[in-house]
């Protein structure tokens with residue numbers, strides 16, 4: 001499988017402040033790739049560099065085999081970028097906002113395509129409402145629709161679910177899954193650790209440094225699991241690693257004792273594990 005994005009030795013400073021420090025990462029084609037990091041980690045800066053909206057100091061970036069600065073316009077036709085703050089026209093309707101972006105991309109059958117995107121993003125019933133009357137979460141959804149109108153091969157989404165209620169967040173992630181299944185690569189930043197679990201691969205960024213690149217499963221395994229064994233009403237607690245082999249070796253101590261009534265496992269959640277990784281590297 002080829003990579004949609006390759007970054008080698010990327011550096012960016014603002015004056016004396018080093019914001020991206022020797023960033024290296026590869027995004028496989030069709031993946032949902034999560035960029036996780038606290039406020040100020042450099043997520044927006046990195047995304048801006050990837051979409052050609054920011055000049056970086058050194059390193060090499062390739063997006064769909066193009067250089068975001070040298071091939072900016074070529075790249076713009078093939079990618080979608082949803083900025084952290086939606087840039088929409090408040091006194092236009094959802095339909096008009098999406099068609100505006102479609103027109104800029106020279107989309108044929110614009111009305112039909114706009115209606116399709118409205119349906120895909122579950123906005124059809126609000127299509128004729130002015131965007132300024134939409135809630136923050138709904139505006140994010142319109143912004144996502146604008147990002148998709150020209151059927152990009154890769155989309156860069158900067159905190160698309162920040163300040164979005166849990167129900168809308170779940171529906172938004174279901175859309176990402178559908179897009180990814182249709183072959184679109186998704187590069188999504190978030191400071192919400194639980195969203196890491198929904199990605200195929202995750203990069204953890206802190207103060208411009210990549211701390212870890214891994215699958216959510218492998219990150220979970222770095223945590224601990226509390227095992228509680230209930231033998232005839234007497235509970236024994238032990239702390240184990242979370243891998244299957246670590247759990248098996250702890251349980252061996254109990255054999256297949258018929259007095260054991262139940263065993264419960266409480267696994268560290270991904271939020272704690274990631275915060276631990278971020279803290280340890282301080």
Ligand SMILES: Nc1ncnc2c1ncn2[C@@H]1O[C@H](COP(=O)(O)OP(=O)(O)OP(=O)(O)O)[C@@H](O)[C@H]1O
Pocket residue numbers: 014017019037038039040041042043044045046084191
């Ligand atoms: N134009 C700029 N001039 C100077 N410093 C900047 C500029 N843009 C960003 N920074 C600094 O770069 C660092 C990274 O900022 P960035 O916006 O990329 O972080 P982020 O991870 O997107 O944070 P958030 O979660 O708050 O959106 C911060 O310390 C920020 O203050």
Ligand SMILES: [Mg+2]
Pocket residue numbers: 043044045084158
């Ligand atoms: Mg940001």
